[in-house]
Amino acid sequence: MFDLKVINSVLNQLEEERGIPREKIVEAIEWALATAYKKEYGKRGQIIRAKFDLNTGSAELEQVKIVVDKDTVVFEDDTTDKEARKKALEEGKIIFNPEQHIFLEDARKIKRDSQIEEEICFPLDNGKEYGRIASQTAKQVIMQKIREAEKASVLSEFGEREGEIVRGTVQRIERGNIFVDMERATGILPYEEQIPGERYRQGERIRAYLYHVEESPRGVFLRLSRSHPMFLEKLFEAEAPEVANKVIEIRSIAREPGSRSKIATFSHDDSIDPVGSLVGQRGVRVSTVMSELGGEKIDIIEWSDDPKQFVADALSPATVLNVEIDEENKEAHVEVQEDQQSLAIGRGGQNVRLAARLTGWRIDIKSIEGESVAQADEKGDFEILEETVQEGVTKENEDTDNEGEGVAEEKEKNEETKTGDVEESKELDETDKKKNDEKEKSH
Secondary structure (H helix, E strand, O other): OOOHHHHHHHHHHHHHHOOOOHHHHHHHHHHHHHHHHHHHOOOOOOEEEEEEOOOOOOEEEEEEEEEEOHHHEEEHHHHOOHHHHHHHHHOOOEEEOOOOEEEHHHHHHHOOOOOOOOEEEEEEOOOOOOOHHHHHHHHHHHHHHHHHHHHHHHHHHHHHOOOOEEEEEEEEEEOOEEEEEOOOOEEEEOHHHOOOOOOOOOOOEEEEEEEEEEEEOOEEEEEEEOOOHHHHHHHHHHHOHHHHOOOEEEEEEEEEOOOEEEEEEEEOOOOOOHHHHHHOHHHHHHHHHHHHOOOOEEEEEEOOOOHHHHHHHHOOOOOEEEEEEEOOOOEEEEEEOHHHHHHHHOHHHHHHHHHHHHHOOEEEEEOOOOOEEEEEOOOOOEEEOOHHHHHHHHHHHHHHHHHHHHHHHHHHHHHHHHHHHHHHHHHHHHHHHHHHHHHHHHO
16 A cells, blocks of 8 residues: 555646646556566566556556467477577467467456457566565656656647747856756757847846757757747737737748848738838837847838839838849849948848848849949848949048048147247246346346
């Protein structure tokens, strides 16, 4: 007999804290009892099964034998030769073991309607005492079964949450990787999945996108990301009910984490503005998302089936004059005013690079004269083509340097003048002093 109060207390605790069903714990106890009995009293080949009753706290042990036909078995004495044993197994025959098998005619003496491969159970006397080895084996079986049940529970829970935003506490930081405590599992935020410039401290709360649930011998690990494009979409889903209800669809995202992102949205309801829904009243929705991403700038445009319109909108805030589409090479030739070149290209080519990734088109930006200024492909590779842009920057720097030299020369002249005035003042003082000495002598 077992102490039911203690057992029920343990079952409740494991179910609440680790999410392990009571049935799994009872199954682990039954496995442990059967293993301990077999270790202490069993014979080779025996199939031992235990049944534990939670209501009474009693356990019943039984030996299981499988019904076989004499024509389908060979006796172990007849298979001492390895080749004969192999041949018998290939023919589908069973090596008879009296501890595992029972012949059909003997089984029908116990149960009249017994059939081949049916199980016949024989009750066993519960062992009075178990040795140290048997007890230790039972303990290991219970721990193993509990770990397996806990792992299955965690996989089931977080497997359903894969592709969602999860919360946790920073546990530790090792070699740039952040380990996040998720209560029932450990999340890993790799260095390459973090937003550049963000810093975290131990014990700090963190939100991230769960993109993969990984099972390993050491447990279940949750792969997290804050730089994933889907993290941005899920943040808007949490802020905008229209996105959560699938009325507004985010069709494309191009992101450079921590710096800038572009989002293309589409509305399935003509009465709802897709851009305004994400921006929110007075920009409150997009501001909330930006603050979560450390101030990352977000450009929101409306998705268009017309490639010309889509490419032109993707290059915002620049104003585009004309867009020519090359369907065969998947290229878009964009024409802009000279004063819009810097806006279209962006700092370090970021704007055109993100626009190319957002639309999936290779974008070639041209000045109003028709000369190519810059190119970016759908992979985000960027190249400045017009040398005059760089020359203009160099010339501007040279002018600034020349202005600096002029200021330096003027400053040097002022210092020389100031030095001359000081020396002249000193000479006048000495002359006045001599005159005063002569006057005193004459008196």
